[in-house]
Amino acid sequence: xxxxxxxxxxxxxxxxxxxxxxxxxxxxxxxxxxxxxxxxxxxxxxxxxxxxxxxxxxxxxxxxxxxxxxxxxxxxxxxxxxxxxxxxxxxxxxxxxxxxxxxxxxxxxxxxxxxxxxxxxxxxxxxxxxxxxxxxxxxxxxxxxxxxxxxxxxxxxxxxxxxxxxxxxxxxxxxxxxxxxxxxxxxxxxxxxxxxxxxxxxxxxxxxxxxxxxxxxxxxxxx
Numbered sequence: 001x002x003x004x005x006x007x008x009x010x011x012x013x014x015x016x017x018x019x020x021x022x023x024x025x026x027x028x029x030x031x032x033x034x035x036x037x038x039x040x041x042x043x044x045x046x047x048x049x050x051x052x053x054x055x056x057x058x059x060x061x062x063x064x065x066x067x068x069x070x071x072x073x074x075x076x077x078x079x080x081x082x083x084x085x086x087x088x089x090x091x092x093x094x095x096x097x098x099x100x101x102x103x104x105x106x107x108x109x110x111x112x113x114x115x116x117x118x119x120x121x122x123x124x125x126x127x128x129x130x131x132x133x134x135x136x137x138x139x140x141x142x143x144x145x146x147x148x149x150x151x152x153x154x155x156x157x158x159x160x161x162x163x164x165x166x167x168x169x170x171x172x173x174x175x176x177x178x179x180x181x182x183x184x185x186x187x188x189x190x191x192x193x194x195x196x197x198x199x200x201x202x203x204x205x206x207x208x209x210x211x212x213x214x215x216x217x218x219x220x221x222x223x
Contacts, residue, residue, distance in 0.1 A: 014050040014057060014096035016108040018147075018154020020177050024053075026089045027067055032074075034058070034082065037067040041095050050110070052094040054178070055152030055189040056080050057110025080112045081151075081187040090178040092152040106147040106154050112189045114138055116150075118182055119164055128169040130155075130179065132188060136163065141192035149191040153177055 021041055028035035036053060045051075045068060049060045058070035077083040085091070119131040132150065134142070142148055142165060146157050153173060159166040174180055182188070 014110065016052045016057070016094050016110055016152070017097055018094070018106060018108045018149050018152065020092040020094055020153055020173075022093045023177060024067070024091050024093045026085050026087055026091060029082075029085050029087060032072060033061070033069055034072050034085070035067060035069045036091060036093070038093055039066075041093055042068070045095075050096045052092070052096075052108070052110045052152045054081065054085075054091045055108070055110065055149055055191055056082060056112055079115070080189050081115050084187055090181050092177050094152055106149075107194055108149050108152070108154065108191060109194060110152075111191060113141070113192050114190050115187050116165075116190045118184050118186045118188060120184055121179070121182060124168075126171060128171075128174045128179070130167050130169050132165050132167075132190070134163045134165055134190065138190075138192065139163065141197065147193045149189075151178060151188045153179070 022038050024036045024038035024041075026034065027037045034053065041051065042063065042065070045060060045063055047060055047062065050057050051060060051068070051070065052058075053070065056076065058072065058076075060068045061071050062069045072082055114135050116132045116134045119133045121128065121130050123129075130150070142157060142160065144157055144160055148155055148157055148165065148167070150167070155167040155169065155173075157165055158168050169179060
């Protein structure tokens with residue numbers, strides 16, 4: 001089994017839901033920082049807050065009435081699509097989850113596992129069909145009807161064909177996120193369901209002595 005650990009991109013253990021709050025815009029991108037123009041999420045922002053930018057957990061270092069600035073390390077750029085961003089690119093934004101908030105999507109950490117490629121994005125009646133091509137070595141982390149985070153958006157996997165993941169996108173999500181600006185071949189940040197990683201670790205630590213099998217996981221609603 002090819003094991004890859006998720007890369008820690010945020011110093012604090014903040015959580016997100018994958019429900020995008022606002023579509024911001026890159027106003028400046030440098031070697032070690034990113035500036036994002038936005039409005040809605042500035043209502044209660046403060047220095048040190050964590051904000052998911054296209055699914056990447058970043059820490060606010062400064063802000064004003066038109067947006068915020070966050071540091072971006074070399075490692076973060078290396079393992080995410082942030083290095084590919086340009087001025088005026090739209091980015092999905094979500095503030096860290098409050099304990100009093102509804103968990104509308106699923107548990108998202110903002111720690112990107114890999115960068116995938118859009119294989120196809122097309123309208124299907126009133127909905128949209130998004131297919132992404134995931135790099136080799138991650139198939140143990142995604143299952144049909146399971147959750148996946150694509151550029152910070154919580155989505156449900158409709159189908160899988162080899163390393164091609166197919167998700168259905170409702171019109172609201174398509175219009176309120178950066179999906180409407182993406183096209184075939186574009187890069188997207190991927191975070192797999194954290195539950196899959198804990199199950200994998202448990203199996204490895206116990207050398208499967210607990211007899212946890214795929215049949216057991218299916219019978220108990222894990223897959």
